[in-house]
Amino acid sequence: MEHASLRLENLTRVFGQTTAVDRVSLDIAPGQFVGVIGRSGAGKSTLLRLINRLIDPTDGKVTFGDTDVTTLKGRALREWRRDCAMIFQQFNLVERLDVLTNVLVGRLAGRGFLSSMAMQFSDEERTMAIQALDRLDLVPQALQRAGTLSGGQQQRVAIARALVQNPRIMLADEPIASLDPGNATRVMEALRTINKEDGLTVLVNLHTLDTAREYCDRIVAMRAGRVMFDGTAVQLTDDVVRDIYGSEGLEEFNEAVTSTAARVRETA
C-alpha cells in the first residue's frame, strides 16, 4: 500500500476559553513511530482526535498526501476514519458483543446499510478478523464477550479492530495508561510489530517518558496546546523535560517514579 506523509498545518482547536491545540504544525513521514508526550491537559488527546476528525479543528489543516482531511464529509470522512485507525485508553469496545464482532466493526466503513444492520459479514471479512486476532494471540477468545476479557486483552482486541481497517496510520490515545506494566509492554510491542512489519505510521500519546524513549523514533512534546519539543529520544534532555512538565511537575519528570522500565527489561 502506498503511504503518504501526514502534514499538520497551524492546527488549532478552541474549547470555549481554552485553546486545547494551538497552531500545531508537524510533518510525519510514512513509517515513523512518533510519541506525543506532555502533562495531562496539554492537548495530546485533542490533537489525535483532530487528525482522525472525531472533532473538527477551529483553524488550520490536516493533509494526508494530496488529500485535505479537514474538508472531508459523509462517506469520504468515514473512509478517512477507516484509513486512520484509532485506539483509546479505555479500549472503547462494545463489551456486550463477542470479540469477533468487535473486530469486524473495523470493516463497517463503506458497507451496505442492511447487511450492517443485520450484522452479516462475509467469509473474507471473518477470515481477516481471525487473522488479525491470531497476530495478537487472541483467537481462543474470539467468541467470548469482550467485556469478560482483561484490560490488556481488550486493548489487543482494539488493535485487531484497527488492523482489519487496513489503515494507513495508527493513532493511539494513551493506549497503556490503564494497563499494568506487563500488559503495557505487550501492547507497545504489538504497536512496534505493526510499525515494523506493515510499515504503518504510528502516532501514540504517552505519559511515561521511558516508554516514549524505548519505542519512539521521534518524540513530540506538547505544553498548553503547543509543540515545545520535536526530536529524537537522545535530544530529549533533562532540561527539555523540565521545560515541558513545568516546575510544579517535580515528580512527573522523575523518570523512576513513572517508570515501567524494570518490567520492560524483565519481559524483553
Add this chain to the structure above:
Amino acid sequence: MASITEAGPSSPLLAQAESSIDAFEREFAQARRRSRRVWLIGTVVFLALFFLTTWFSGFFDVRMVTLEDGSRAPRWVIPAGFSLLDDFVVKMLPTLDFSSWPGFWASMDDWFWGLEKWLGLLLESILIAYMATIFGIFFGFCLSFPASRNLAPNNFVYHVTRRFLEISRTVPELVWALIFIFMFGPGPMAGVLAVGLHAQGALGKLYSEANENISMRPLEGVKAAGGSWFDQVRYGAVPQVIPNIISYSLLRFEINVRASSIIGFVGAGGIGKEFYTALQLQEYTDLSAIFIIFLVTIGIIDWGSEKLRHRIIGLEGRT
C-alpha cells in the same frame, strides 16, 4: 506531650492545622444548618400541598346518611361511602346452590352463562394488546434513538421526535380509540391503533431514557473505525440497551392487556363492551363473572411475564 506544647505556638505547621480544623467545624455547622432548613421548608411545602389537594377533592366533606333506625345524621364521607360498598358487593354475588353437586354446577352455569362469548372477547382483547405491543415496540424502538439527547443527530430531529412521542403518550388510549373509530369504524383495528400509538409514546420515552444512560465509549470506537450514525447505534448502543428494552416491553404488554379491555367501552373491540353493557343493564352478576375471568387472565399474564422478566434480568446479572 511536652514537645508538642513546646512546638505548638512557635510551629506554623501546627497553627495552620488548628485553624483548618476550626474552619472545618464552622463549615460543617453551616452545612448542617443549611440541610436542616431545606428539609424544614420541604416538609412544610409538602404538607401544605397535601392538605390543599385533599380539601380540594372533598376528602373532608360531610354527608347525610340514613342510620339503621331510619333517622338521618351527618357522617364523614369516607366511612359513609364504605357502607354503600356492601350493597354493591351483595348485588354482585350470585345465588349459588350448595345443596348438591349437580345443583351447584347448574347454578355456576347460570352465573357464567356467557362464558364462551366472554372468553372469545377476552382473547380478542389479548390479541389487541399483543398487536399493539408489537406496534409500540417497533416504532418506539426506532424513534427512541433520535429522541435521546446523547444520540440525536441534531437538535431539530431530537425535538421533533420527542414532541411526537409526547403527544402520542399524553393522549389517553380512550381518546385515540374514539378518533380511530371515527376514522376506521368500530372494531379491533381501532383498538390496536389506539393502544399501539399510546404504547409507542410510552415505550419510546422509556427506551430513550435507557439510551441516555449508556456508555458512549463503544460508539466512539465505532465512529473512529468509520461507522455511520446507524452503525454507531446498531453496534454501540443497541447491545447495551437490549435487556432494558425486553424488560420494558414485557411490562408494557401487561399494561396493554388492561388498556385493551377498557377501550371496548367506546367500541374498539374486546371484552370492554360486554363489561359496559352489563354495567348499563345493571346485570350485577354478569359484572362479577366477567370481572373474575378478567382477574384470572390478568393474573396469569402478569405472573408469566414477571417470571420471564426476572429470568432475563437474572441472565444479565450472571454475565
